[in-house]
Amino acid sequence: MPKVVVIGGGWAGCASAISAKKAGAEVVILERTDLLLGLGNVGGIMRNNGRYSATEEAIALGAKELFEITDKYATHVNIDFPGHNHATIYNVTKIERPVRQKIIDMGIEVKFFSRVVDVEMEDKKIVAVILEDGEKIKGDAFVETTGSSGPMGNCTKYGNGCAMCVLRCPSFGGRVSISSRCGVEDMIGRRNNGEYGAFSGSMKLLKESLSEEIQKELNEKGCAVVPLPEELKNEEKLDIKVCQQYALPAFSNNIVLIDTGHAKLMSPFFNLEKLRLVPGFEGALIVDPYSGGKGNSIRYLSVAPRDNYMRAKGVDNLFVAGEKSGFYVGHTEPIRI
Ligand SMILES: Cc1cc2nc3c(=O)[nH]c(=O)nc-3n(C[C@H](O)[C@H](O)[C@H](O)COP(=O)(O)OP(=O)(O)OC[C@H]3O[C@@H](n4cnc5c(N)ncnc54)[C@H](O)[C@@H]3O)c2cc1C
Incomplete structure (x- = not known):
């Protein structure tokens, strides 16, 4: 063998x-x-956009084992949020x-x-x-x-x-x-800008550290889009993200959160002091990366x-x-x- x-x-x-x-x-x-x-x-994000047919194709070709698990451990199915349609989110x-x-x-x-x-x-x-x-x-x-x-x-x-x-x-x-x-x-x-590599595109917040309203929205809808105050909007950050297909203004003008078991924040990093100025995020805690206030x-x-x-x-x-x-x-x- x-x-x-x-x-x-x-x-x-x-x-x-x-x-x-x-x-x-x-x-x-x-x-x-x-x-x-x-x-x-x-x-956590699966089956969004063209990945739906990519997943079905792989399953039809015989590679079902891991997709069965990501489907089974989904927190939410068929949800839409900026740049993403009909996504499944695994826990x-x-x-x-x-x-x-x-x-x-x-x-x-x-x-x-x-x-x-x-x-x-x-x-x-x-x-x-x-x-x-x-x-x-x-x-x-x-x-x-x-x-x-x-x-x-x-x-x-x-x-x-x-x-x-x-x-x-x-x-x-x-x-x-x-x-x-x-x-x-x-x-x-x-x-x-020619620099090597790209920042990983998101970080995880402890869901329980957010306001009850945000937690409820995440648990019920799977995502929450919270507008940022004008002074915290930052379009430059979009250029450093890995996932250029999701580098949309919606991600610099808002905090986009997804329920992956934690609250996944779709930004490479976010200064914690500034994040805590946003209503609902006063007690926010970063889970991954631990230093996500500084980088990724x-x-x-x-x-x-x-x-x-x-x-x-x-x-x-x-x-x-x-x-x-x-x-x-x-x-x-x-x-x-
Ligand atoms: C914060 C973040 C959020 C993401 N969110 C999503 C998402 O929602 N949806 C999505 O589709 N994609 C997402 N991605 C991208 C996705 O996670 C990766 O593209 C994918 O998981 C990469 O898989 P991989 O197996 O190629 O590499 P990796 O996951 O990097 O695995 C490499 C493995 O090799 C091991 N390894 C390395 N060197 C050695 C060695 N010398 N000896 C032994 N072991 C070694 C490492 O420990 C690791 O376990 C995200 C990525 C990040 C960083």
């Missing part, structure tokens, strides 16, 4: 592992933290456990606290990947799904410093580009050139998926690709 080693347990890593398992391989996921889903623990506080259970039930091995730092190669093939503690994990094929954010130095260089996001680089060590370790140069995204994580820093078989160019048995394989912006795309 061929052995497939998946490096990184985000949405892309979980989806790749499921596909490889269904194709008959022995599969292990190496994840540097103690959680699966990576950035999937902070997003980010509940989603990791059922995904982990599904992966384990399918007979996929998951090794947490397993940060890959290097590779052992013979010609153009990886023989083994090497963990931080020196352990070598051999395999026939390797799938890199390490995302495009981190390590901390990158958030400092291209952003406002480590904002203590869910990836928790200070605790678990930063992302390592495996394709780079194989000698393949990464591609880096650029913002409109920087993404799009590590994309591997690849062919249409998702193989990293120049390495015979290294495949890439998710953000590592292209400048994708969502959960749906890494699950599909």
